[in-house]
């Protein structure tokens with residue numbers, strides 16, 4: 001069953017971080033592996049940054065890169081305890097290298113490692129021979145921890161949604177594994193919880209977000225960018241989303257046909273940000289034709 005599930009995962013997931021099912025400790029026995037394949041500097045830096053944010057000793061985690069193992073290539077990263085009590089994070093360097101958010105930040109790379117650290121904190125990496133299937137609740141909890149830590153370091157809910165979208169490219173739900181949209185909703189809830197706590201305890205005024213299907217939206221109501229939009233992008237109806245009720249007197253676009261047809265972005269927006277008269281302009285004026 002384990003082998004069957006493994007093959008299933010490899011054909012249905014091209015790149016999607018998930019955990020469980022495979023036994024990676026065996027990779028440490030490869031002749032060239034121990035000591036000869038040091039963690040690449042990026043993964044090491046990521047782990048150290050996370051240890052600063054979440055206050056743990058990064059020396060208690062060992063990183064192990066492997067580019068050849070088919071299961072790890074399919075999973076991207078994985079958490080497993082080897083030699084009885086040594087915490088390992090296995091990762092495919094090519095997977096980590098290619099993770100890019102549209103905004104060009106490192107939140108997604110941080111997120112995938114934070115997710116694996118959280119699995120260790122939660123004692124999730126059990127023996128894959130006796131506990132082969134990924135556990136949906138464990139996965140969502142690991143996401144929530146990652147989201148909370150990154151929110152504490154300044155990530156917004158939109159950054160966290162971008163992070164999920166940067167490494168989960170397959171919409172299909174693998175057995176017992178949360179879907180992309182379930183993961184998006186989980187990190188937005190975790191972000192809001194952390195932001196509310198900071199606002200209450202620290203007196204900050206961090207933004208809270210509404211949850212629309214599979215995306216986070218700035219509070220306010222009106223017309224939103226559905227995806228990240230670059231300056232000078234003409235606004236098409238499919239790229240905007242009407243949501244919520246703006247406060248009375250809010251001076252902002254409210255309807256595509258009436259307000260947005262023929263308009264272009266005046267500055268870059270992340271998917272989920274509110275369109276205002278300040279961040280859009282008339283295309284004919286902006287583009288000079």
Ligand SMILES: [Zn+2]
Pocket residue numbers: 017018019020115119138139142
């Ligand atoms: Zn996981």
